[in-house]
Amino acid sequence: MIKDITIGQFFPGKSVIHRLDPRIKLLLTVMYIVMLFMADSFAGLGAGILFLLISFLLSGIPMKMMAKSIKPIVPIIIFTGILNLFFISSGDVLLEWKFIKITSGGVTTMVFMAVRIVLLICGTSLLTYTTSPITLTDAIERILSPLKVIKFPAHEIAMMMTIALRFIPTLIEETDKIMSAQKARGADMETGSLIKRAKALIPILIPLFVSAFRRAEELALAMECRCYRGGEGRTRLKQLRTAPRDYFAVAIGVAFIAAVIVLNRFSPI
Amino acid sequence: MGIIRTEDLTYIYGEGTPFRKVAIDNINIDIDEGEIVGVIGHTGSGKSTLMQHLNGLLKPTSGKVFIDGEELFADKSRLKEIRFKVGLVFQYPEYQLFEETVYKDIAFGPKNMGLDEAEVDRRIRETARLVGLREELLAKSPFELSGGQKRRVAIAGVMAMEPKVLILDEPTAGLDPRGRDRILGLIKEYHAEKGTTVLLVSHSMEDVARTVSKILVMSDAKVFMYADRSSVFARADELTSMGLTVPQVTRVFDRLRAMGIEFDDEVFSVDYAKDLVLRLLEKKRRHTVD
Structure with missing residues (x-):
């Protein structure tokens, strides 16, 4: 029962993803989240899915771990899905019964939001799967250390x-x-x-x-x-040092964000 | 048939995972009512796992446990009832104290059994006396007491349930010699007064040797032997090879016997050894005077 908690679970490994500088991994995770929230078309989310799949394959973490990380948030997905379905009224009316009105806009938003939440959770859990808690807090300390000037x-x-x-x-x-x-x-x-x-x-x-x-x-x-x-x-x-692969990873992240911006332009929802 | 009996009892941790571990393997024991038994074995030999089976905290992977002739887990609704027959005092039991006063904490078990106020009160006062807690301590918060006192409160909490079998898992761990003697002494007294079956789990032969009459030796998830203490200590060499030791005094007297000095009894405690040596010297003195 209590043993099923996967938050912060770490799978030791030697993949490229494991070896990335934890600060860069944090940065990439933030970039990934920005990317997901910038995307306002399915094509943009597609780029997010591609990014996630590449990262998962490189990390060597079994795909079923992805499903495991989604499990606890299923109720939230269902809840937001229902809200979106019933309260968004745009596009064609698909079904109308008493006070319930389901529109095509509602259905699209429901699916869109669900995919976005799933991608969000999978991506962030990949961070904890591949980074030990100690190195992660190390990275947080280093990232926050400039704030020491203002007594943080x-x-x-x-x-x-x-x-x-x-x-x-x-x-x-x-x-x-x-x-x-x-x-x-x-x-x-x-x-x-x-x-x-x-x-x-x-x-x-x-x-x-x-x-x-x-x-x-x-x-x-x-x-x-x-x-x-x-x-x-x-x-x-253990000193944190960035290697060429870290800069390469950031470059890929930037490229994906650029792709999302372009896709938003050309294929609106 | 004894009060505790197991049939091919096996328990495996983490079945189906890479962490799979056989904690106890095919255990068959039969312990008679009123016996005081020492359970001894190395860390990880399965002592604690076996004990947790005896009151149904763990469900066997395979095999059966019988308490007082009744099978555990045969009827789930009876489990709580049977559990009251077997009182289990965990390692470092003082960490389970939670009530505002010592009195209320000891009352927790008996109250869960659904006894009435008067009976609960009687049991609290009786066990407090048994474990040597003064009346005025009962009104105090358990968190204000000393380590040894806390432990005695925790033990009293289980004794007050008046179980037919009392199991104590390493009751002397982390105590100074005086605290240890005190706990072992009260266990002995409790057994003498109540006549209940007592199982004392320990890795210290010294502790076990002077308290119990029979010993269950566990090794590598299996029962190595179950016999009275002199026949267990007679296999000193095997015990040593398992990393267990025979009490120091017993070893000293074994050597003395090997040197040709006659003793009419096995020696397990220093006090008894002292008497024996004094008697021997007395005899020798008289012998030379004559």
């Missing part, structure tokens, strides 16, 4: 993210353990009314919070013992 705590935020990601599996394991222990004492979490079930969470959440605070304190102490004083003057074991 870039290092601290990156460190917080690293720690948070590091403790997700630990806390999941802890939750499992506490749940078993309370079940052994006769706690019942699976039956009863909603209120009863919510109440049954108290014996799990309180020990979980207590242990999270305890861990935080221990970690803070351990970091101080190793003379951690924030980012000032800290060097790193």
Whole structure:
């Protein structure tokens, strides 16, 4: 149940995509998102699909992982789809029954939005599939570091993210353990009314919070013992360096955005 | 038929994934009522997995578990009922405390059983006495107590359910020698007073040797042997090759016996060893005086 969470899951590998500089990967992801939102025709989205497929094939991540990342957002897709279908009235009327009116414009928008959301999720999950959380936060720190001039705590935020990601599996394991222990004492979490079930969470959440605070304190102490004083003057074991392939990847990204702009011109929806 | 019985019990973690691991393999055990058993084995030998099967927290991949003659998972609606018969104290049980007061925390189990106020109150006071918690501690928050006290509260929380079988998973882990002696002492007292079946899981032979009468040795997901402690320790060489040790005193006395000094009994604890040596010296002194 809790083990099905795929957010932030990382698949180690040695593909080109894996080896790209994480900062460039972040930049490319942002470019990809911009591209998807600029596209206002199916041809433009087609370019997005092509970009995604090429990236997935290069990364060597199995295609079924794409389906897995979409699974949790299916309700959102259905919800926005229904809203678009019923509330957009443009183009020809396809069906009219009492107060419900479905138009061709509505159908097109529904499909368009659904494809866009799916592409968005697949693309961003490819980023986490191919980049380890540690390098990702590293990249975020480096990208945000110019903001240090205006006293923006870039290092601290990156460190917080690293720690948070590091403790997700630990806390999941802890939750499992506490749940078993309370079940052994006769706690019942699976039956009863909603209120009863919510109440049954108290014996799990309180020990979980207590242990999270305890861990935080221990970690803070351990970091101080190793003379951690924030980012000032800290060097790193793995330096981020851009390689020719990174510039090449950015060039491809720019080319795709250009293609989307051109396609928008020539094939309106 | 004993109170705990398993039939070809097997459990596999992550079946169908690259992380597949056989945690316990074809376990057949039969433990009699009223026995106090030490379960010993290396980390990863499957002790904890086996224990979690005994009260239905894990569902066997194959095989059966019988508690008090009734098969677990045969009827899902009976599971909770059977679970009350087997009290399981997890490793570091103090991390499961959550209530405002010690009293309420110990009450959690008994209340889940649906007992009435008076009975719950009786059980809390009785177990608090058993584990050596003073009356005035009952009104305190469990988070204000010392580590050893917290653990005793957590153990009391399970004991108060008055299970027919009490399983304790590494109850002495992370405690200082005094805290350890205290916990082991109260387990022994509990067993003597209540006569319930007790399973004590540990990787420390020293702890187990002076508390239990029978030992279940697990190795590599299998049961290596289940016998009374002297016959287990008689196979000291095999235990050592599995990375388990026989208690130091027992080894010392085995060597003394090999050197030709006569003892009429197996030695498992330092206290007993002291008495034995003193008696021996006394005998020798009298011998020389005569």
